[in-house]
Amino acid sequence: MASERQIAANRRNARKSTGPRSAAGKKRAGCNAYRHGLSVSMSSNAAFAKELDRLVREIAGDTKDAIALERARAVAEAELELARVRRAKVALIERASAFGELDPPRPARVAVSQALRVLNSIVRNPNAPIEGGVTFPEPIDASATMPLQEPDRSAEAVRRMLPELRKLDRYEHRAAMRRDQAVRALMVGTDR
């Protein structure tokens, strides 16, 4: 049990946690749910709904009990959710294996600083010829840095995706917990 002083300190600290303040921070936080898209409900997708209905029917059997059907639906939804996260994990590794990274190739930092130098000289003196000409290096191709042989290539893809995979792992863990709770609820329901 927290003391009065601890509660007051918690409240003071909580007032400081008001989320991102800068415009860039707010924009980034606003896109959190879009990062992997797994928090979006799939039940509106027709193919998913059909798959879900078949699984619910198999779990619930012949029952017409609305509560039992609802509990079977919760189990089936969590199971399909788990499968979705696993597919996402594999797709990420495959993508990294093919392209070396998730984002499209970016110009090297050198190219960005060179572009800034050119822009500055244009702003200062628009009519003057650009010193040293304008040549930008090719964007870095991440796939070129991937091992050519298997299983090294897949392992390197997993290594590069580790931060993303760990996020998905936490999501998968929660889906598994939801499924286990739903199975327990189903058992209690049939026990009535």
Next chain:
Amino acid sequence: MRRRNELALLPKSPLLITESADEFDAVRDAFEREIKPRGIIERMYVHDICSIVWEILRLRRCKAVIINSAFLRALEDLLVQLRPPGQQDFHAGDGARKLAHAWFTDKEAQKRVLETLGRFNLEESAIEAEAIRRSSSDLESVDRMLTSLESRRDKALACVTEYRASLAHQLRESADRLIDGKDVLRLERASSKRSTAA
């Protein structure tokens, strides 16, 4: 037939292009032989356990490759560190790079590396230690994922046991209800009915 129907209903476990579906099936068959699942819920858990075990195997392979692929840079760094006195970084780096590349295939290079290590009372295990040190952050992430997967595998196994115990309890209760129920014709009553009819 029933098993095939239930398996068709469960979502397919996704595999990497380079992974073998036959090997995955072999793992699943082994678990099914061991656990002998009955009904869709138990099959669901066995399916889950197989997917988890498959991912554990994938990560373990990855861990070994992470260490192996750090060997070259690890050896280069070690050779630079153990350079003869007076040799400049620039020259040592170039020589170390060449020697480290050759170490993987050339017996003579392996001998030279062993000699260099031996001068400082080190063995080949020093190369592995440096490779592990260099990739420690990645290895830590993989280890965390492995721990999480192993705990989920154990939990899924416990869930099968819990589900089975709960099902057995329900079946016992249903059987008791049927035996004690009024709607069940008792033997003595049936026999008395027969004698009345006679």
